[in-house]
Amino acid sequence: MNQHLIALDLDGTTLNNKSALTAETIKTLRAAAAEGHIVSIITGRPYRIARHIYDQIGIKTPMVNFNGALTHIPHEAWDKEYAVELTRELALDLLDHQQELSIKTITVEDKFHVWANHPTKDLPEFLPDHLTKDQLLTHHNLNEDPIALTIEYQPGEEQKIIKAVNQKYGDFV
Template sequence: MKQHLIAIDLDGTTLNNQSQLSKQTVETLRQAAQEGHIVSIVTGRSYRISGQFYDQLGLKSAMVNFNGALAHVPHQHWKPEYQKSINREIALDLLSHSSELGIKTITAENKMNLWANQQSDVMPDFLPASITKDEILNSINLTSDPTALTLQYNPTEKQLLIHEITEKYGADVDVRVWGGPYSILEVVSKGIQKARGVAYLAKQYNIDQQNIIAFGDEDNDAEMLSFAGRGIAMQNAIPSIKQVANDITADDNDHDGLAHYLSAYLKLAR
């Protein structure tokens, strides 16, 4: 049997529109792992809000968070683990200029910690609905360099915010604007992207590039799908992702598109 690395995005891909794993998706991915394939979650989400899906799938392989800034094996020490951070001073500088830049909520996260300037009632899966005193983002509590910053901003200030971050810190960080209806952007270490994380996992598991299968639906999946030997766009993917993909699922994320495609492609036993 040819062993594959199966890199799966979460939102809009592996998860349905209720941000849940369907029974068929769980069964299919577990079966793929049981047959010897490496199933790895590769997501823009932090570990804080993606670990539950890793556990639900019963995975033992490495996963990638923050769009490639963190690679690790949950619940155990994994010697090849890496975490690419950004200077804490960037977070504190953006915090001090948040009002003039149109930043509403700013969160700083690493593998196990979160800090925020305030709680938020927007996107509770991603932005904190509540924070403790120790999680308030300030120079005292932020004791280490964060792995990623998530900024909820005023839509009218979008270009100003991107310009200011790029102009001031462009040599050290990259900025990604999230898809969907919410005005949110992410700041990560320079050069971070999902393809980098996938390439690293493939090296650790001795998987050839041609044997990487990657599934995605949004802009932050573009490099990963292009890098993979077989990049698969979801039926519900944005047009630019379908253009870079090798194939497109027949069904969308709300109708087990990933599970149907993977089951047929790998000829998984029924």
């Protein structure tokens, strides 16, 4: 048998229009893995909202999250795991200047945590619609470099944010 890598995107491909796996898809992917193929999820989604899909399929292969910024094997310590991080400084700088940059919501994540300046009802599957006190994005609560940062801004204001980030952080972002 020739072993193949089956790389799965989730949204618009592996998941149905209700963002769920069908029984047929689960059966097919499990059969491919049982035959010795490498079935791997590669998604822009954060780990926190892709983990249940990985577990439903029942695979034990590497998973890629945050559009390639995190590669790991869920539920295992893996010596090849890596994360491309942003800086805590960048996230907190945007938080400090959110009013002048017309930023509505800032959501910051690492592999296991999510912080935001406030809950939002926009995109509830992806952005937190409720926060505990320790998930509130503050200088005190964010004590590590995050992997991902999502900004919701006032329409038409994206160039202002891009210019501010480019001026201060140049090629880093």
